[in-house]
Amino acid sequence: MTLAPILKIESLHVAFRSRELGQEAKLAVKGLNLAVSPGEVFGFLGPNGAGKTTTMNVLLGFVPPTSGNAFLFGVNVREPIARQRIGYLPELTYYYKFLTAEEILRFYAKIFGLRSSLADQRINSILKLVELDHARKRPIKTYSKGMQQRVGLAQALINNPDLLILDEPTSGLDPVGRMKVREIIQRLKNDGKTVFFSSHELGEVETVCDRVAILCDGQLKAEGKVEQLVRAYQCTTLEQVFLKIIDYKLAA
């Protein structure tokens, strides 16, 4: 049985108008086509400015596509309801610093319409999962960066999402923090969740991803399983494949 894609992007173009007179619009994404099946862990790679975050912004409804379409669970991303079963972790931690972890999770649980008793259960289990149970009553402004990143992961999981969109989830974390995030992604994968994430940590991507897509200059350059790409580009690691695709020349 072929599963319908949980995330689908069709001929996506995103252009940003220049603020300066006479300047042409900048094309951030050029005709991107992508499909992610349920249960996959999908790595979305590319150098800075490749269009990864813009694509994620389209998926989350922050930026309207110039042309083309994007769907989550078969619903156009322009509909807010398309985001009912997704969890999103932004690159940096952006939360109300005057709230405690528990309060912020309760707020998001309310947005998702979780009943109070169910919300309590989920908050308890998620705070245990991200190891923040001991600090649940402390304002977020007193947390370390790693703890704030884990609050981010906790809010992304509050609705027990079927699809997780993670924008560089390990960015700025120490090795232990990275390991913890990787463990959580692995656990989600084992639970059958779909994870779509961007990262510059290619070793990490190689470890956890079923498939990857490499974007460069707004265009999709390669897509497939890590081992297939490594074989096709006659390399030994994903990092080498990545550098070859973006046409990086090593200094002599």
Place this chain on the structure above:
Amino acid sequence: MSAAAKRFRTIIDFRREIAPIGSGLAGLTAAAPSALRNIHAIGGIVIKELCRRKDFYVLFVLTALITALMGSVSFFNEVKVVRYVKEICLLLIWISSLVIAITTAARQIPFERENRTLFPLLAKPVTRGQVALGKFWGCWLATGLALFVFYLFFIVVSATRDHDLALVASLQALTLHWCMLGVVIAITVLGSLVFAAPSSNNTITIVVVAGILLLGRHLNKVALRLDEPLQSILYSIYYIIPHLELYDMRDLLIHSWGSIPWLVWLGAIAYAIVYAVLFLFAACLVFQRKPVN
């Protein structure tokens, strides 16, 4: 059931669950409770923020201190002194409530954008219109709470000095004042989406509101003395602007003139609702078209 079949089932269930959305009246009735829930939840965050900041407490203590200082002075047991104390107290309440309403509402959406807390929020099933309405709701409830405390203080002050509670008139003044602040907050929320910086929005809104309160009722008289087309322009402005000065019941309280007819009170509330809805509708439209990245 296999894991793959379970995942497929999830998608089918999800499609069935969202099917009513966008399918006419059934969709609307299904979406309405979630919209209200979202607006209320966002409003709750605004109230929590205000309670954990010091702005309101500082303003309340200042108002209480100045009024107490003025009240402690007794000039030859003259009856006008009580009116003078009441006038000072009400003026301070008006200034403080406007400052709280405008500064709180002006910073909401720009700060969400600046601190990027807007992104995790909009990544949830929340529309931008709901965010704008939630911010309005929270600010309006928070200023209502502040206003209640201020008026309670005023009633205590006037009861101790004037030996007259004037509860009905105070209640009417409080509710009309709160409705007026609703219009001001709606204007400020719209301004926060039009102007780039909260400081410019603060300044412009304060100037506009002060202008309406002080000059609004005189615009038609000024227009009579002008030549065309200025006369028509000023007349248009006179009829377009919300006449916030209508909500000022201070004189009735100061001079103990009693309450206003309830029908007039209801009409004034309806007038405020119409203007607040218009400004909020404009705010939702502007926010919908605004890029947030």
